Amino acid sequence: MSEPLIRIEGISKKFTGRDGAATTVFDDLYFSIDPGEFVCLIGHSGCGKTTILNILSGLEQSSSGYVFVGGREVDGPSLDRAVIFQSHALMPWLTVMGNIAFAVSSRWPEWNREKVQVHSQQYIDLVSLTGSEKKRPAELSGGMKQRVGIARALSIQPKMLLMDEPFSALDALTRGVLQEEVLRICAETRQTVFMITHDVDEAILLADKIILMTNGPHAKIAETVVNTMPRSRTRHDLHKHPHYYRIRNHLIDFLVDRSKVFASDSPDYDPRHPPLVTPGLDPAAATLAPAGTPLVAVK
Amino acid sequence: MSRLLNWRAPALSLIVFLLMIGAWHVLTLPKLSQQTVNPEYAALVGAEAATGQKSAFPSPADVGGKIVEHLREPFYDRGPNDKGIGIQLGYSVARVLVGYLLAALVAIPVGFLIGMSPTVYRALDPYIQVLKPISPLAWMPLALFTLKDSSISAIFVIFICSLWPMLINTAFGVASVRREWLNVARTLEVGALRTAFRVILPAAAPTIMTGMRISIGIAWLVIVAAEMLVGGTGIGYFVWNEWNNLSITNILTAILAIGLVGMLLDLMLAKLTRLVTFPE
Numbered sequence: 001m002s003e004p005l006i007r008i009e010g011i012s013k014k015f016t017g018r019d020g021a022a023t024t025v026f027d028d029l030y031f032s033i034d035p036g037e038f039v040c041l042i043g044h045s046g047c048g049k050t051t052i053l054n055i056l057s058g059l060e061q062s063s064s065g066y067v068f069v070g071g072r073e074v075d076g077p078s079l080d081r082a083v084i085f086q087s088h089a090l091m092p093w094l095t096v097m098g099n100i101a102f103a104v105s106s107r108w109p110e111w112n113r114e115k116v117q118v119h120s121q122q123y124i125d126l127v128s129l130t131g132s133e134k135k136r137p138a139e140l141s142g143g144m145k146q147r148v149g150i151a152r153a154l155s156i157q158p159k160m161l162l163m164d165e166p167f168s169a170l171d172a173l174t175r176g177v178l179q180e181e182v183l184r185i186c187a188e189t190r191q192t193v194f195m196i197t198h199d200v201d202e203a204i205l206l207a208d209k210i211i212l213m214t215n216g217p218h219a220k221i222a223e224t225v226v227n228t229m230p231r232s233r234t235r236h237d238l239h240k241h242p243h244y245y246r247i248r249n250h251l252i253d254f255l256v257d258r259s260k261v262f263a264s265d266s267p268d269y270d271p272r273h274p275p276l277v278t279p280g281l282d283p284a285a286a287t288l289a290p291a292g293t294p295l296v297a298v299k
Numbered sequence: 300m301s302r303l304l305n306w307r308a309p310a311l312s313l314i315v316f317l318l319m320i321g322a323w324h325v326l327t328l329p330k331l332s333q334q335t336v337n338p339e340y341a342a343l344v345g346a347e348a349a350t351g352q353k354s355a356f357p358s359p360a361d362v363g364g365k366i367v368e369h370l371r372e373p374f375y376d377r378g379p380n381d382k383g384i385g386i387q388l389g390y391s392v393a394r395v396l397v398g399y400l401l402a403a404l405v406a407i408p409v410g411f412l413i414g415m416s417p418t419v420y421r422a423l424d425p426y427i428q429v430l431k432p433i434s435p436l437a438w439m440p441l442a443l444f445t446l447k448d449s450s451i452s453a454i455f456v457i458f459i460c461s462l463w464p465m466l467i468n469t470a471f472g473v474a475s476v477r478r479e480w481l482n483v484a485r486t487l488e489v490g491a492l493r494t495a496f497r498v499i500l501p502a503a504a505p506t507i508m509t510g511m512r513i514s515i516g517i518a519w520l521v522i523v524a525a526e527m528l529v530g531g532t533g534i535g536y537f538v539w540n541e542w543n544n545l546s547i548t549n550i551l552t553a554i555l556a557i558g559l560v561g562m563l564l565d566l567m568l569a570k571l572t573r574l575v576t577f578p579e
Contacts, residue, residue, distance in 0.1 A: 057486055058485075058486075059482055059485060059486065076485075077482075077485040077486040077487075077488060078486075078488065079486075079487060079488050081486070082486065083482070083483075083486045085479055085482070085483070087479055089477075089479035089480060089482065089483050091480055091483070091498065091501070091502070092577040092578065092579055093501045093502070093504075093575075093577040094501075102487075102497065103487055106487040106488065106489050106493075107487070136577070136578070138577070138578035138579060156487065
């Protein structure tokens with residue numbers, strides 16, 4: 001196995017409240033991401049998911065611990081790690097082309113206008129927004145705005161993508177379509193992705209590995225679930241695969257019950273090596289909950 | 300329905316206008332009673348007005364005639380106390396623009412600095428809070444004493460009164476640029492200067508322009524008073540001079556002109572504001 005692209009060693013985050021009391025949101029986290037891997041992080045609100053992503057991007061600093069990217073410690077935001085924001089964060093005074101060209105010319109300041117435009121156009125085409133180049137964000141639907149966000153992140157050809165619940169503000173239909181687009185684009189570009197989500201099905205569809213976090217404060221990485229389904233999965237045949245319900249039940253079981261009582265439940269837990277589990281290969285996992293449990297997105 | 304509404308508003312405007320003019324006309328109609336009057340008063344206001352046949356207050360027709368007269372020859376210059384209303388307005392607009400642009404040159408960069416740095420904001424806030432409520436005219440004696448030139452003093456007064464709204468709005472606009480846009484710039488490793496011009500300035504532009512629009516309104520209000528004080532030229536001086544001449548007709552004409560120019564200045568700034576405003 002090659003050297004991981006991202007290695008996180010013992011990061012924690014403390015916030016000091018107004019009364020001066022410090023709250024530790026998460027504590028002593030260890031995980032790594034290999035090149036070309038799609039990793040999802042799932043956990044309840046308040047376990048510091050967004051903070052972890054911000055630390056990875058360099059926008060925030062951890063209270064302790066280290067983040068290494070390609071063997072080097074992160075000391076601030078970098079063009080190597082593109083962020084797709086939950087709220088898309090497009091600049092409303094720029095057109096679709098302007099938003100992407102701003103990123104492209106930040107990446108390659110020496111490029112002339114024409115080269116920037118040609119390059120930007122490729123990524124507008126990639127996210128199927130051809131024809132909307134001159135529109136402003138206010139004229140776009142939520143799904144189209146997030147497509148621009150994705151195109152902007154990809155256009156700078158980063159080493160990895162960081163996505164902070166990119167589809168949570170979208171309606172279910174748009175979300176499904178965009179998930180497939182992301183799946184297609186990642187397959188085409190072999191992009192390394194770290195994504196935060198609270199949608200179990202989204203994680204199973206997209207991720208190679210799913211990191212499960214316990215509830216905060218003092219949130220921990222409980223375990224890493226390996227997605228044993230083939231990478232060629234699509235939204236349409238996902239639920240027909242025998243591994244699907246095993247993984248899904250395992251995740252929901254964790255989020256509903258185990259995330260709360262994890263600390264008292266696991267006396268021999270080692271934060272440096274959270275267990276790697278493969279519920280998809282375990283036929284017993286499917287019997288934990290009956291198949292056909294209503295699809296729920298756990299928030 | 301909307302076409303019906305389209306002409307309703309102008310029609311109502313016209314009715315209001317006609318009612319006002321009508322009331323004005325009726326109130327200034329010549330009275331028929333004969334009165335014995337002080338001959339000195341008669342010499343001052345005219346025999347007709349003094350005998351009560353004609354109101355001392357001009358009728359709409361008088362003012363209309365005066366306006367036509369001014370429009371026919373707006374730029375004549377027959378010595379220091381007899382210049383066309385166009386020339387006087389020109390002086391005032393020029394003073395306002397010079398003082399206003401100087402204020403913008405100072406207020407926008409300083410406002411940027413204040414908005415970017417909470418420390419600078421807290422350091423300068425007490426000065427701004429004390430200086431802001433001072434009537435710009437209170438600076439006039441100080442300006443006359445130090446600058447020793449009445450025309451430059453008027454410009455200084457305009458500068459001082461335009462400064463605060465622009466300064467405060469720029470600082471506010473810059474300080475309230477959405478965190479996520481700044482984060483985008485940071486993740487793209489955009490330099491400080493490029494972030495300032497490509498992200499913060501366009502994001503804060505609508506707020507800055509609102510400050511500039513407030514400023515031009517205040518500057519135009521203040522110039523009339525300032526010119527009444529410093530004298531010489533300008534529409535404010537014109538009004539004061541015509542008061543000394545007891546020409547109410549000219550004063551009314553000037554009041555109308557001041558209103559129209561003020562409206563034009565505001566319209567120009569409103570148009571510029573729309574250019575930099577973006578829909579969210």
